[in-house]
Amino acid sequence: MKVLYFHQYFVTPWGSGGNRSYWMADALIRQGHQITMVCGSGHGETGLHGPFLGGKRRGHVGQIEVIELELPYSNHLSLLRRSRVFLRYALQAILLVLREEYDLVFATTTPLTAGIPGIFARWFCKKPFVFEVRDLWPELPKAMGVVTNPMVLKILSLLEWASYRSAHRLIGLSPGIAEGIRNQRVAPKKITMIPNGCDHHFFAKNTKLWRPAGVSDSDFMAVFAGAHGIANGLQAVIDAAVELQNRKRQDIKFVLVGDGKLKPLLQEVTKQSRLENVIFHDPVTKPDLMGLLESANIGMQILANVPAFYYGTSPNKFFDYIAVGLPVLNNYPGWLAELIKEYDCGFVVPPDDPKAFGDAIEEASDNRNDLLKKSQHAKKLSQKFSRERLAIQWVDWLEKTFNEHRSV
Numbered sequence: 001m002k003v004l005y006f007h008q009y010f011v012t013p014w015g016s017g018g019n020r021s022y023w024m025a026d027a028l029i030r031q032g033h034q035i036t037m038v039c040g041s042g043h044g045e046t047g048l049h050g051p052f053l054g055g056k057r058r059g060h061v062g063q064i065e066v067i068e069l070e071l072p073y074s075n076h077l078s079l080l081r082r083s084r085v086f087l088r089y090a091l092q093a094i095l096l097v098l099r100e101e102y103d104l105v106f107a108t109t110t111p112l113t114a115g116i117p118g119i120f121a122r123w124f125c126k127k128p129f130v131f132e133v134r135d136l137w138p139e140l141p142k143a144m145g146v147v148t149n150p151m152v153l154k155i156l157s158l159l160e161w162a163s164y165r166s167a168h169r170l171i172g173l174s175p176g177i178a179e180g181i182r183n184q185r186v187a188p189k190k191i192t193m194i195p196n197g198c199d200h201h202f203f204a205k206n207t208k209l210w211r212p213a214g215v216s217d218s219d220f221m222a223v224f225a226g227a228h229g230i231a232n233g234l235q236a237v238i239d240a241a242v243e244l245q246n247r248k249r250q251d252i253k254f255v256l257v258g259d260g261k262l263k264p265l266l267q268e269v270t271k272q273s274r275l276e277n278v279i280f281h282d283p284v285t286k287p288d289l290m291g292l293l294e295s296a297n298i299g300m301q302i303l304a305n306v307p308a309f310y311y312g313t314s315p316n317k318f319f320d321y322i323a324v325g326l327p328v329l330n331n332y333p334g335w336l337a338e339l340i341k342e343y344d345c346g347f348v349v350p351p352d353d354p355k356a357f358g359d360a361i362e363e364a365s366d367n368r369n370d371l372l373k374k375s376q377h378a379k380k381l382s383q384k385f386s387r388e389r390l391a392i393q394w395v396d397w398l399e400k401t402f403n404e405h406r407s408v
Helices: 021-032 079-101 114-126 140-143 150-166 175-182 201-205 237-246 263-272 286-295 305-313 316-323 337-343 354-366 368-384 387-405
Strands: 002-006 034-041 057-059 064-072 103-106 131-134 170-174 191-193 220-225 252-256 278-281 300-301 328-330 344-348
Touching: 002 079, 002 114, 021 034, 021 064, 021 387, 034 079, 034 305, 057 140, 064 079, 064 387, 079 114, 103 114, 103 286, 114 131, 131 150, 131 175, 131 387, 140 305, 150 175, 170 175, 170 387, 175 191, 175 305, 201 387, 220 286, 220 316, 220 354, 237 252, 237 263, 237 278, 237 354, 252 286, 252 354, 263 278, 278 305, 300 316, 300 344, 305 337, 316 328, 316 368, 328 337, 337 368, 344 354, 354 368
Parallel strands: 002 034, 002 103, 034 064, 103 131, 131 170, 170 191, 220 252, 220 300, 252 278, 300 328, 328 344
Antiparallel strands: 057 064
16 A cells, blocks of 8 residues: 655754654555655654755655745744645645645644545545644634634634535544544544554664753753644743742753744743743754653643643654653643543643642652652653553554555
8 A cells, every 4th residue: 555644844853843754654665655745844853855856856755755945834824824835735735735745645644624625635645644643623713812803713614614524534533632523423433543652672772871961960850842832832841940930949840842932032031030940952853852851851741821721632752751661740731631640650640730740840859769769650650651561452443444445
């Protein structure tokens, strides 16, 4: 089977950012299939470095054929400019659907417009289509207040409905996402949940322990690794840092790794508050990130207090944390909070509560033996989310779709 795989934000493990698509593509190839990955540019390391010709460049990353469209993207872009990039990607993707040779289309969000080439493949080319949903749109942007225009929300709702109805099978990355798809009256037998996972084998051979400038070997280091945007709610970390600085806990450091639209504002707030316990660091490659996490004492799973997030996200950072046996501090309810409590692999604190946040960090710092037990529990939990095992489920889902719908 030859799969035409659409993921606008595809990156390899040697860049920064989530690389679920790389590992899923690799698993597909190891089962004897072929894959062509279609992505945009500017988001991370795609593995291609030659010149763009006619708005795209094409080559191989290992055995994965990659088509990279010249559509630079950044989280710093305005919503309007990002929307234009999304639409241009979708339009160029449609052309590839009509021109390429393939047996099945797989498309993964975000953005929701990723479903458009799959819709065309299903109805105009009579090809099997599998749609993977990483975030519920337009539910999440509506809940966050990012998209408020009624007409835009209506268009997004229509696109969501069309994508779900066109897909022969769907994948949700969290319980809430799978439930959200079912709520659109999609038959349960067409839906499966395959969350993000833990990359045990790759990173076991590619890590070198390190800490950023400003953090000593004796400091207790709490790390957040991810986007610095509205959804991430990183003001909660700043507020906790204020709380601990007031408690004279100079030995506890908060390290925020990544980039995003709100990073300059967060840095300015940190400066104005004269915080000496918050260190910002630029995005790093995945091997370097794992070296940092292995040197850390606790990982921070932080999100804005939006109920739609509680069961509707599957954050890469959480699985990176537990993959290296890092206990997790989580600041919102939901399925990950429930896992942390069940496996006793970290701390769950209420949203928007700097005192509780500070108390948990202090408890972790002052009780290292107990923290070591939580680390062991995190490693145990990570086995449940082994990327290798999840990839087998993913490949099986695509193969079943192809075998059942190849002539539909």
